Amino acid sequence: xxxxxxxxxxxxxxxxxxxxxxxxxxxxxxxxxLVERGFEVVGLTLQLYDHGAAIGRKGACCAGQDIGDxxxxxxxxxxxxxxxxxxxxxxKEVIEDFAxxxxxxxxxxxCIRCNQRIKFRDLLGTACDLGASALATGHYVRRTMGPxxxxxxxxxxxxxxxxxxxxxxxRAELDFLxxxxxxxAKGEIRALARHFGLxxxxxPDSQDICFVPRGSYVRLVKELRPEAGEPGDIVNIxxxxxxxxxxxxxFTVGQRRGLEIAAAxxxxxxxxxxxxxRVVVGPRAALAETxxxxxEVNWLGPPAEVGMAVTAKLRSTQLAVPATFFNGATNGDxxxxxxxxxxxxxxxxxxxxxxxxxxLGGGWIRRRAAHRGLTLxxxxxxxxxxxxx
Numbered sequence: 001x002x003x004x005x006x007x008x009x010x011x012x013x014x015x016x017x018x019x020x021x022x023x024x025x026x027x028x029x030x031x032x033x034l035v036e037r038g039f040e041v042v043g044l045t046l047q048l049y050d051h052g053a054a055i056g057r058k059g060a061c062c063a064g065q066d067i068g069d070x071x072x073x074x075x076x077x078x079x080x081x082x083x084x085x086x087x088x089x090x091x092k093e094v095i096e097d098f099a100x101x102x103x104x105x106x107x108x109x110x111c112i113r114c115n116q117r118i119k120f121r122d123l124l125g126t127a128c129d130l131g132a133s134a135l136a137t138g139h140y141v142r143r144t145m146g147p148x149x150x151x152x153x154x155x156x157x158x159x160x161x162x163x164x165x166x167x168x169x170x171r172a173e174l175d176f177l178x179x180x181x182x183x184x185a186k187g188e189i190r191a192l193a194r195h196f197g198l199x200x201x202x203x204p205d206s207q208d209i210c211f212v213p214r215g216s217y218v219r220l221v222k223e224l225r226p227e228a229g230e231p232g233d234i235v236n237i238x239x240x241x242x243x244x245x246x247x248x249x250x251f252t253v254g255q256r257r258g259l260e261i262a263a264a265x266x267x268x269x270x271x272x273x274x275x276x277x278r279v280v281v282g283p284r285a286a287l288a289e290t291x292x293x294x295x296e297v298n299w300l301g302p303p304a305e306v307g308m309a310v311t312a313k314l315r316s317t318q319l320a321v322p323a324t325f326f327n328g329a330t331n332g333d334x335x336x337x338x339x340x341x342x343x344x345x346x347x348x349x350x351x352x353x354x355x356x357x358x359x360l361g362g363g364w365i366r367r368r369a370a371h372r373g374l375t376l377x378x379x380x381x382x383x384x385x386x387x388x389x
Contacts, residue, residue: 016133044126097113143174232247251279
């Protein structure tokens with residue numbers, strides 16, 4: 001029997017644990033491990049978007065095929081299983097927010113919003129209503145007990161770590177959540193799925209954003225927020241028009257491909273101006289940032305010191321970099337100062353802060369405000385010459 005430290009005292013049979021079952025191998029193994037340990041397990045699967053459109057799609061969670069897979073696993077394990085219709089709430093809290101972010105010239109992360117607003121709020125509430133002792137998920141992250149209560153830590157397998165996507169987890173939620181897979185490598189989970197005889201043992205991992213067919217997010221954004229698909233100018237850093245674009249929804253900070261502009265040197269998207277429907281481009285060196293403004297900061301660590309040294313992940317696929325965190329006077333605001341300039345800091349992404357393996361918290365990177373009283377419509381001759389090289 002696999003040993004799991006779930007911080008639940010007494011006889012496992014006296015504890016009911018709700019498992020969020022997406023139909024994938026990770027959540028299925030989570031349920032199987034808890035059944036093996038002797039807990040009373042209840043599986044909950046969320047129907048999050050149009051069931052009919054989802055049937056037959058692969059590589060996305062919570063689609064029609066995945067709901068069926070979750071049900072088959074639950075039947076195999078002999079546990080109760082329920083499907084909850086959260087379609088309208090998911091559309092409002094995640095899909096609409098996703099489109100709004102692109103309209104604001106940001107690059108959103110819908111998986112974090114889904115964890116924050118659906119899975120770790122509404123689903124957790126349902127688990128409480130069912131009399132559960134805990135809600136377990138298949139995320140690769142560790143919950144460990146510290147001197148002041150549970151702490152959120154990176155997964156043991158760095159290649160599978162999902163702590164970046166869970167920075168919005170609150171202390172109260174962390175009390176109730178359990179992450180049984182945090183100490184495993186992915187290969188071990190596949191082996192366990194075969195050991196338990198689960199039909200999803202070889203099922204591919206989710207790749208796309210679940211509600212975006214074939215990764216074509218631009219079409220969805222244009223349908224929901226047509227203004228994000230209105231054409232506009234592509235300009236350089238002093239405001240000279242270099243070309244036209246087909247809508248700001250096509251761009252994100254740091255992007256190089258798809259500009260369709262002939263230039264002697266590579267050009268990158270430096271920022272997006274949604275009010276003017278402008279995409280500002282320039283050399284890669286102009287992407288470098290050292291000071292970031294953060295909003296909606298969620299803090300899980302000890303009280304933040306003034307000028308606290310941290311490491312920060314600015315995108316899920318990037319390595320953490322040294323930085324200094326300054327908690328703002330206004331609740332939820334903060335500033336992050338990087339030790340060295342970093343490229344492609346995109347508004348709408350998250351800055352997740354760590355102390356070693358522990359997640360201290362994080363916040364959403366805000367779009368830089370335009371300088372008041374300044375305009376790019378009439379750049380000075382000196383700036384023109386500098387831009388021309």
